Amino acid sequence: MTKEEQVYVFLQREKLTPDKHDGLPDSVTSTIMESRVWSAAWSAVKFVACVSVGIGFALTAIYVYKRRRKLFQKYKGMSDIEDFEREARRKLPRFTYALIAHGTGDKATVEENIAAFQRYNIRKRIMNDFPDLSTTIQDHYVELPVGIGPSMYRSWLWDEGDLCVSKAAGFLNICEIVPMLSDYSLEEIIESTQNSDAMKWFQIYICDDGFHETLVRRAEKAGYQGIVVASGGYGYEDESEGGEWTLAINNILDKLTAVRLGNFDDISPAKAFQKHGIRPTTWKDVKRLKSFTNLPMILMDIVTPKEAKMAMDHDVQGLIVSNEGGKTVDSLHGTLDILPEIVSTVENNTEVYVYGGVRSGSDVMKALGLGARACFLGRPVLYGLCYQGEEGVIQVLSLLKNELAKCMSNTGCTSVDEIGSFCVVRSSSFHEDN
Template sequence: MNSHQQAPPDLSTLVNLFDLEPLAAARMTTMAYEYVASGAADEFTVRWNRQAFDAIRLNPRVLVDVSQLDTRLSLFGQELPYPILIAPTAFHKIMHPDGELATARGAGAASATYVISSFTTTPLDDIARVASGPLWFQLYMSNDRAYTRDLIQHAEAQGCRALCVTVDTPVLGARNRQQRVGFALPDGITTPLMPNAMAPSTSLTWHDVAWLKSVANVPILLKGILNPDDAELAVQAGVAGIIVSNHSGRNLDTVPATIDALPRITERVAGRIPILLDGGIRRGTDVLKAIALGASAVLVGKPICFGLAYGGAAGVTKVLDILRDELELAMALTGRATLADIDESVIWRSNR
């Protein structure tokens, strides 16, 4: 590292999440930065995730009493103080020496739920030991059912309260930027839950979801739903919830932005199970828009990674605090005192 990278991070200079990426990039290896920042192929979907949020206009109401804002919600039997969770992202030790331990500490300080990736670089029991906030676990299923069952039971034994099963990755996407830098984990960094043989499975089907339900004792969410027909099948399969996700544009390029896909999913699901969303969340207004269009909560990935890289646990907390504060500002300025008050009428429709 050069001298300016060794200076302690000044989190007070962070005004918003867009400020964060260049500061984090200066502290990251090229390989780590490319891993976090990149998407698949030409990265249209990465850009659309942001552009779609930016294109949605808000329709505020005035003269509403917003002196007492309430961002609390209940989700799968868990009380959350606000509707923002940490999305599962891999390889945290390439971003900061403390890796997932720092992420867990930062999440706890911000009272946020942390969804641990199957590709954690820190053992689950070590994460659970330092976590003061709720933990969920993200699962990549393998063809080895015994291994998958053991992994689920291990996550449950460490206190993980929900299982987010990634269903959009039978193979990895064309991650050209990672290919160009020859992405590989540095010496000494491993993924204890995912030995090298545990590649994504190309043969998983809805029958495997039924098997998952038979072995898991916590709510199951399917992560990676973009098609309303799949949302309907998820409801019929009896899962607890779905996460509308395009894998942050990292798998199949030119699929729609998640916020564009959300209304179709919301219409099909029709309130039968909770819907969460990730992909492109950078502002409190984004959270408001997602809730208005049918999401119960959102998950944030890349900004958490950049917060971790820049400021460790405190950087993670700062990202969540900024988003939470911005959400409250957006609620106050649109005249919505509670999450229940945020509905589609907060979205500006030009034909009305």
């Protein structure tokens, strides 16, 4: 070590300040000053680094806190379908909520659909394994005996609503009935699924000009696995009936030209009805449809044994027990009350499904116990879509899936095929059966 370096070390140890450098050689003084500058600079660098790291940790903590809080708030309290409906009622304009939630007249049919499920109870059995919820619909594998029905105006509730619902169905690998009167074209919807194995049916109404036949051919080409034929023409109510549903139909469909239908060259619903002459289905229409498509045909809106027998005579592959959600005729029987006699009429020769009134996994269990192959959801899916788009739909369906699994576990059914009438009993006959 040189003499100057020894002096420098000494001064550093004694913590001498620059004003005490008098008498030292210039080289030593310069070395001391440079050292102090570099030392100060290094201290500043360490300080900045520490502050940066601290800010980084703080921002990360804030992000994690906000994210967890957002997720907590997002799912807080959404424990059943009624919670989703309340959220939809809170978020939507009055006429939009009326459009999806209300029915014709006094809404007696809407209420009866739900009440019918309350008239049945489930029998419990203990010591059971966890169940497998997968099944087949028209020999096609699905993860759940619950599907999505053909509801309209999804994009009113959430941006790209039709595509969100399609993605949710594909994610859960369940059956979806794509509506003819959708906001997006049938090709756009099936392409958005992101699951080539997902089951898609296409619903049609009969058109006077035969446009429905063009749609069937498009559906075949796009890869749909079935055609669902709606029995009634999608018409309007008589204004004399009054009520919010009439208000919604007359004020929205006829006057709001912003509504566009993807399968009709983006024209409005009112113009589509006028241009193509949408009308009720006849058995002659069913026979003609059977003659030019090989896709399985499912008839919708079956409510009497006579209709079920006629459908069997026309060799259809499936029947959907439905009263159109109570939006056309008031004071009809609930779908679950109709189901047993329809199942009895077809005698396992065709699959029967329920569309209307399902609000829980136990409702699904009751319908399967009374002979349905699967249930389709209408309004609950729309409520979930309104709540959080695709994620909201998944949450609604997952809620029913978990409830159904719990019901099956508590009834001794380890698979969907094991569910039978022994699982369900009408409330008034419980004591008589025991």
